[in-house]
Amino acid sequence: MKTGIFICHCGHNIKHTVDVKRLSEYFKKYPQVTVSEDYPFVCSEPGQDMITESIEKHGLDRVIIASCAPSLHGELFKDLLRKKDVNPFLLRRVSIREHCSWVGDDIDRNTEKAKRLILSGLYGAAHYVPLEEKQVEVNKSALVIGGGVSGLSAALFLSKMGMHVYLVEMGEELGGHVRELKSVWPSRVSGAGIVEEMEKELKARSNVEIFTSTKLSNFEGFFGNYTATLDTPAGEKKITVGGVVLSIGFSPFDPHIKPELGYGRDPRIVTTLDLEKAGDSLNLPDKPRVAVLHCIGSRDEQIGRPYCSRICCINALRASEAIKEKYNDSYVESFYMDVRAHPRGGEEFFEDTQEKGVLFTRANIGEIIPTPAGVVLRGEDTLLGETFEREFDLVVLSIGMSPPETSKEMATLLKISLDKDKFFLEAHIKLRPFDTAVKGIFIAGSCSGPKDVEESINHGRASALKLYGFLNLGYAFVDPFISIVDPKRCSGCRMCEQACVAKAIKFDEEKRVVHVEEAACMGCGLCNATCPSSAISLKGYVDSIIDDEISALLEAI
């Protein structure tokens, strides 16, 4: 066996707290190690060249790269092996940055830890065997779940690129929350106008099928060949799709959760959405006194919503502006924690609103008490440190975004993760913001965290583009980490068959042994741990690999 170990300095990131020279010297004593080098940036072009040259020069059959976490640069390093006709599954990545140099300060102890981690990589990789990536055919069609702005833009994009699109909407009509908006900031066009334009364009296309009042009831399969069961008003319908864009949006925060706000107990306490719908029907005096409250259901840890909803400051500003424009002599006071008018032009809008005469008071509102004369706000001015009580004719609550009500249900159906706030979790917040952990399932719009209309449309298009990139190839490679049965060892006890969640294990009545259906196996390894005869192994994570990794972490060296 000829192993090459390449240790990355990552500039100062690793070198600063790990003695990389000592490491590369240390591993030279192992007989299976042919090359042991350290280099400032292994991922740089000269670094890559160093690896490919070493593979060629020494005929390496195992490559160990000790650098950043394996989720970063995974394909990049695999490609180096592919270039030199070495099976990419003979590569082992050892994370000595995220798991070592960044989490400890002592250089000696960090170096010892890095030594152990690389050793476990070395021992584990000794049991690696070449694996073949499986090529599967991809169905050139997409399922878009949720017909809000992000879903509509994703569906439109995919359909224009020639993919067959199924658009599923839970409600009776497309458009989501945007349809209810009378004017969308900053363009001031109506929300219905935006969605109707997209809807019209979509309905004119022949490769789009739209299902309203429809729910996803079942979802199974794997990338390129997912089978979705739709619960339509006309009955159940099964479709096969290559991938999914999930854009189920958000639920507006329900102010009933905070009873001290008095919402629902008095018609003079409304949300920004109510105000939008009410329009002219508001019954206000000529010189109304109006309070606008920011951050309702946002940045509030007590009710489990510690995040900023991003849209509500602009909504609050819009509400105050609208009232000021309609009632010139009105008294509008805005109670805020911080004004985060972050979108382009937002800060200018904030200043405009102030110039129009809206007062801004930094305050915590403790209680809202409806009285016959007016609605009394009781709170604390956080700049002056004084408590106050003020009377208003109307109180507008600028509500934030809560995760969609069906997020948990959807996460279970699609087997994707939720973040701590119950929004959908992206694969990587910076590098893969549209992907989920499941290949071929993308998230778009505010179901992955609060977004405004512009961002949602962009997010929808971006996810659609990423999905299109996968589907258009017509084929895909899937990880070969699936289970395999050794029929000579199998006793036919069928314990694995019961354990397998994917129902990938089938019993052969004639031979009295089980076999694995490769296409269905998800690669969890449960069967491997269950089998009393050690007859099933999960490729890439076979018993001997993990056994030796344990030894490497603990044996005396």
Added chain:
Amino acid sequence: MEEKMEKNPEIVGFACSFCTFKASEMAGSLRMKYPDGVKLIQVPCSSRVDPAFIIKAIFEGADGVFVAGCHPGDCHFIKGNYYTRRKIAALKEQLDAFGLKDKLRLFWVSAAEARRFVEKVTQMYNEIKEKKNAR
């Protein structure tokens, strides 16, 4: 009185690649600190952990072993972590007979919970360290 050398425990952790391993990556990116005695082995799912691995680690000198997976209900493989929970509970009973029960722990850490990961492993490390040095 001569001061005794402090003994540092070795802890082996089996981390599910969909949650805990990701959380540990994030903990690193956020420069959170935890003891260097904690070392991870990546597994595709916590259910891949054969009780034999845990026993092997304890026999080979690990002061503590933990298995960490996704929160109940959040398993990428639907219910792998339920199997893990039952397996670990059964194994703990066996280990109890040998007085080794405290060496094994199971906890749930989601991919977003870097802080929880660090808290859990540090707490485990400190408790085991205290016991180790009390002897």
